[in-house]
Amino acid sequence: MVMRHSAETDIHKMLDERSGEIFRRIVESYLEHGEPLGSRNLSRILPMSLSPASVRNVMSDLEALGLIYSPHVSAGRLPTQLGLRFFVDAFMQVGNISDEDRASIARHVHRPMHGQSIETMMSEASQMLSGMSRGAGIVITAKNDPVLKHVEFIRLEPTKALVVLVGEHDQVENRIIELPAGTTNSQLTEAANFLNAHLAGSTIHEARTQLERLRREVRQELDLLSQDLVERGLAVWSGGSDESKPTRLIVRGRANLLEGLAGIEDVDRLRMLFDDLEKKDSLIELLNLAEAGSGVRIFIGSENKLFSLSGSSLIVAPYRDSEERIIGAVGVIGPTRLNYSRIVPMVDYTAQLMSRLSR
Known part of the structure; x- marks a missing residue:
């Protein structure tokens, strides 16, 4: 489930059972309480018998490895970022969702x-x-690449129009496009009718492929200006070929x-x-x-x-x-x-x- 990192393999080899247990307890205490854990408290909760002095020696070794640090003088220890990463990769048990x-x-x-x-x-x-x-x-x-349900061109200015594209789940996208000079309202209507008659029920990708097959029919049914509008409308919906x-x-x-x-x-x-x-x-x-x-x-x-x-x-x-x-x-x-x-x-x-x- 989790993609593991391998950079800490060498560190893992350096830890014996005792140092690994101490490190694990420090991290788990931090994740639960957010507070440093000291050697005296650690010695009380460890499964093996270790004095606070022995625990401090192990903590010094873990600190030298960059896994833990002391936020204050004479304070307990907290995991470093490297320590947290090492814990997640090497110690954390991820079970099934409850x-x-x-x-x-x-x-x-x-x-x-x-x-x-x-x-x-x-x-x-x-x-x-x-x-x-x-x-x-x-x-x-x-x-995503939505399935077209309806397309409409609405003139806003002589050289601007609003393209309204409705997907099969009734999602609506509105974009403003520039119109070639001289575009008539009938050409806008004709372009929308063509899209709705031939491309409704297709995704944008499918529509582009279908347009390639229908180029001859496009030339027969629409004049060149309306054909340009058809392709412009599709480009607006997909965000343009040169945009992220x-x-x-x-x-x-x-x-x-x-x-x-x-x-x-x-x-x-x-x-x-x-x-x-x-x-x-x-x-x-x-x-x-x-x-x-x-x-x-x-x-x-x-x-x-x-x-x-x-x-x-x-x-x-x-x-x-x-x-x-x-x-x-x-x-x-x-x-x-x-x-x-x-x-x-x-x-x-x-x-x-x-x-x-x-x-």
Whole structure:
């Protein structure tokens, strides 16, 4: 389910059973309480008999490996970012999603009812992930290739028109296009009639292929100017051949990330994170992150440039269409002390549901 990293293999070989147990206890204490764990408390909870002095010696070795650090003089230890990554890859046990979490996700992630848009499902999925993880839930989708139901051209100015394209699930897209000089209203009507008669029920990709086959018929039924409008309308719907693939992002639960922060600097760093997420480049980057692995991926802190300033973690999984093409991603953004073992199967199951509903 989780795509494992292999960079920490050498570190794993350096740890014996005793040092591995101490390291695991330090990380688990941090994930649960967020506080440093000292040698005296550690010695009490270890399954083997070790004095606080012996525990301190092991902690020094772990610190030398870069796995833990002391936030204050004479304080206990916390895991470093490298330590968290090592723990996730080498120690964390990811089980199956609980029946309770499965039922809760299924209640919120379902096929849109009549009159609801796909964005409604995305918003509910994002809100659900936020509530269950106490982080920020994210759902990203690339614009799919919708099936055309109806096309209409509405003149706005002598050289501008509004293209209204309606998909089979009643999703509507409106775009303004430039008209060639001299375009008449009858030509706009003729172009729309041709599209509705010949291409309704096709996706944009299928429509483009069909247009190639119908070029002779186009020349017979439409004059050259109307043919140009047909092709312009399709180009507007798909976003244009020279533009990056459009994406949509829904984030819910941002306030969850503001709880328990140390100060204004942390809040500013989170604002920077969400400013980044609003940018198209970041959306594409998130989709690329999900696409790089076959299952759930975990990014901790500065492992990805999106989170180098925010100090946050991302758990993300792709979802796919009927042809197994990645069309989006779902995930959770939160502090580095997320409950990874619970959230990973939760994100994975949500991605599976989204895939099922996208087919």
